[in-house]
Amino acid sequence: MxxxxxxxxxxxxxxxxxxxxxxxxxxxxxxxxxxxxxxxxxxxxxxxxxxxxxxxxxxxxxxxxxxxxxxxxxxxxxxxxxxxxxxxxxxxxxxxxxxxxxxxxxxxxxxxxxxxxxxxxxxxxxxxxxxxxxxxxxxxxxxxxxxxxxxxxxxxxxxxxxxxxxxxxxxxxxxxxxxxxxxxxxxxxxxxxxxxxxxxxxxxxxxxxxxxGEGDFKVGEHCRFCRAKAVCRARAEENIKLAGFTKIEPKTLTNEEVGKYLFQAQDLKKWVSDLEEYALSESLAGREVLGWKAVEGRSNRKITDELGFAEILVGAGFEEAVIYKPKSLETLSNLEKLVGKKELAELGKELIIKPQGKPTLVKLGDKREAITNVISAEEAFS
Ligand code: SF4
Missing domain, CATH: 3.90.320 (Lambda Exonuclease; Chain A)
Structure with a gap:
């Protein structure tokens, strides 16, 4: 170890x-x-x-x-x-x-x-x-x-x-x-x-x-891997404070405020899922979490023997063409594991495309180039 x-x-x-x-x-x-x-x-x-x-x-x-x-x-x-x-x-x-x-x-x-x-x-x-x-x-x-x-x-x-x-x-x-x-x-x-x-x-x-053990608790990105993250009081207080944004004048937020709150609320989503995970493990361990309990989640039916069942269906008069899904290729990441990154790119150079990604909001420090959908006068004319 x-x-x-x-x-x-x-x-x-x-x-x-x-x-x-x-x-x-x-x-x-x-x-x-x-x-x-x-x-x-x-x-x-x-x-x-x-x-x-x-x-x-x-x-x-x-x-x-x-x-x-x-x-x-x-x-x-x-x-x-x-x-x-x-x-x-x-x-x-x-x-x-x-x-x-x-x-x-x-x-x-x-x-x-x-x-x-x-x-x-x-x-x-x-x-x-x-x-x-x-x-x-x-x-x-x-x-x-x-x-x-x-x-x-x-x-x-x-x-x-x-x-x-x-x-x-x-x-x-x-x-x-x-x-x-x-x-x-x-x-x-x-x-x-x-x-x-x-x-x-x-x-x-x-x-x-x-x-x-001195100094102040400070909430930030570093909480992500903290073992105390689900029950840390400082983090809870910070998030609760955020969830209850107090009166803000004027009635709508400025873009500056939107940016600021978004920054501060980054942790809120993560904190809620950390709380859920913790409450589930506590409930499963038989400890009471006020107002919550663990239950068996929903599950989907499953065929235990696909070939055997297909035989039964064919025997009942259904054609193979209708009971089987059409053949489909593995995902690109699975193929990449199988073939190799460079090799796959080479083999599929004419057939693999990368469509434009959906606009995504990231922090300013992210290395990707910023985009807008504002059309310049020059583009509009052309
Ligand atoms: S979860 Fe609490 S103890 Fe852990 S790093 Fe964040 S503020 Fe500090």
Whole structure:
């Protein structure tokens, strides 16, 4: 089992922003989902591929043996092979682009205890070349894109790496990289060592508050993965306050207010579903949640033996053509898993199209280009 630091880098958004969350979270069980387990397997595959190339010592025979073991895992999927190749290709081209031959460490334990009590984590890859230190993080998730800009997890790894190598190399610049191949997200961000150490000072202050359970509860995006999110009073109060918007003059909202409330209400939907999930688990555990209970949900009828039933229907005089659905192709994402992303795009280059997406509202920081349906005078004339 992997050991986790109390002041973990992956949870740092929470304990840095909402310092009392650290102690509150410890009252709740940590549940690891299958997604997390899938990520662990993908990391192990990525580690083997990177180690074979950079660290040597793993011959083709041992590499094959390692891969065969991974392929036996119930969470293994051929697309894992391709996505870990994408990660490995990124590492390879980064190292080739650096001056001279870089120092490379794979799955390196980095300790940032100097700034956050007993804090440590594992950096997927570290490269040092000249005065630059690179921290590369492989993200296997495809739910939310993760970016390196001001990413506290990567900055903590950067601090830990600096603690390990700062006395050996004259490091002046830090580059943080996120490789999230399932979302086609390959991004990097640089900062100076002075900026990183300034962040370290901030970490020192916030981590001692967190350990002592001091500071104010602060609600924000970081609540998303908090173990206390369903029952945290601060979050509840914030959302209830929002739900009961007080009198606003004039009678209609300005676009500025719409933007502001939308921002604040982002959490409301999530909070309600967190409450539902929590109330269901409490009811199932036999604990009363005032006014609510758990029941068996609606379900659809199911045929237990399709072939057997088809025979009965044919025997009763129905033709196969009318009792079977027409043959249809698998979804593109399933075909992609089967064939491979690049290969499928090549095979279907004349037949796969991407229709225009439905207009969607996102935050200003989103990397996609803004659209409007305002027609310019020039377009109207043409
Ligand atoms: S839910 Fe949010 S506000 Fe509440 S403890 Fe967790 S991080 Fe802090």
């Amino acid at each position: 992997t050991a986790h630091a109390r002041l973990s880098a992956s949870g740092s958004q929470r304990w840095l922003n909402c310092t009392p969350s650290l102690l509150l979270e410890e009252e709740f069980e940590d549940t690891t989902s299958d997604f997390a387990k899938e990520g662990t397997l993908a990391h192990a595959v990525a580690e083997l591929k990177a180690s074979k190339y950079f660290l040597k010592g793993i011959g083709p025979k041992n590499f094959k043996k390692g891969m065969d073991i991974f392929k036996q895992d119930e969470l293994w999927n051929p697309e894992m092979d391709r996505y870990t190749d994408d990660y490995f290709d990124y590492l390879k081209s980064l190292s080739i682009g650096l001056i001279g031959r870089p120092y490379v460490a794979i799955e390196k334990k980095v300790e940032y205890g100097e700034w956050a009590d007993e804090g440590f984590g594992t950096a997927d890859c570290i490269m040092i070349s000249g005065d630059a230190l690179h921290v590369i993080d492989f993200k296997y998730g495809k739910g939310v894109p993760v970016y390196p800009e001001e990413n506290t997890q990567l900055m903590l790894y950067g601090l830990g790496a600096y603690a390990s190598y700062g006395f050996l190399y004259d490091i002046k610049q830090i580059y943080l990289h996120v490789v999230q191949p399932r979302l086609d997200n390959f991004s990097s961000w640089g900062l100076t060592i002075d900026e990183l150490l300034k962040f370290g000072e901030y970490v020192k202050g916030q981590s001692s508050k967190a350990i002592a």
